[in-house]
Amino acid sequence: MITDAHVFDDEHVPDRLLHRDAAVGQLARAFEPALDGAAPGDVLLYGPHGVGKTVLCRHTFDRLQARADAAWAHVETMGLSTAGVIRATLDALGGDPAPTTPREDLCLALRERVDRPTVVVLDEGDELPGGALARLLDVPLVGVVPIVHDRAEWRSRLADDHRQRFDAREVGLDRYTVAELADILDPRARKGLRTSVPRPYLERIADQAAGRARTAIQTLRSCAELAADQDCAIDAVNVRVAAERARTRVRRQTLASLPTHHQVVYALVWTADRLTPGELHDRYEAVADDLYRDRDRTPVGERARRAKLLKLVHYDLVERDGGVLRAVDKAVRPRVEIPD
DNA sequence: TATCCACCGGAATTTATGGAAG
């Protein structure tokens, strides 16, 4: 059923970016100084999850690169410190800083490495440390593109002189309409699937996606997988079921990307169905020695567990209903086994 | 209402890690 899984990847940049002409134009105009070898303009890019903010950057940059000698760094900033952001930027530009390089040395190394117009995209930049932004804005030839969800909140945390850098340099993306989403799904279905998908069915997928392209695309992929499993036509697949399957896939990927301590906490919550924080700690203590025996880590204290738990909640793997903890999705099985 | 209790999460401090310098 699926002939080219690549078109369903989050990183896939389509040949044509549909229904984003205005935003592409704004961003391209901001990047224009790079055509003359100068720094691309800084742009604040804002909008809800999954509406193509990162893809918009990539797409516009690719078009720029076809006409200019420019470099690109995409940095996932969530949870990074100031030094962490600078290091990740340097990494993305091909530098190889030692893990203990002092912050100021990292800044110097970055300045040295940037020898052409460079676009630095700061993804998930809502909680970006102010220091990191300041250092990057300070590097010649660098244009900074923070991607955030809440434009007003982000601006309010900025120092005045930094805020000015983004005045009149803001690009906002909205959720797509159902018709727009169907337009976006259509070329992917043609390119990635063996059989064609009727337009009304694409619209039903779009309708489930709440205006988010990422959700719609992942749902289409699940529809195709289910159609293959059940050996039926794709439009015989229940869209709700496919959408849930898509969410499960994303959660599994998220869980797989987390380190040991998170895995243990998740396993405890998943295995218990419902439990209070107190019970979680009790069980953790009870099984910790067993679980960590042949791992290269040692059990952590309560405060650290709370931090892991917070992340699990943030990633939509665990929910807190009042005081009670529960795994959001029982289909996302833990990756470590809890002994009885 | 007053008070207790479990819990949360911010901030300061300590520890672990590993590259660099002597």
Add this chain to the structure above:
DNA sequence: CTTCCATAAATTCCGGTGGATA
């Protein structure tokens, strides 16, 4: 090899919150 240093992660400390209870 040992010491030094910077970061990241964990621990310690603690004020604040909200629900339960007398």
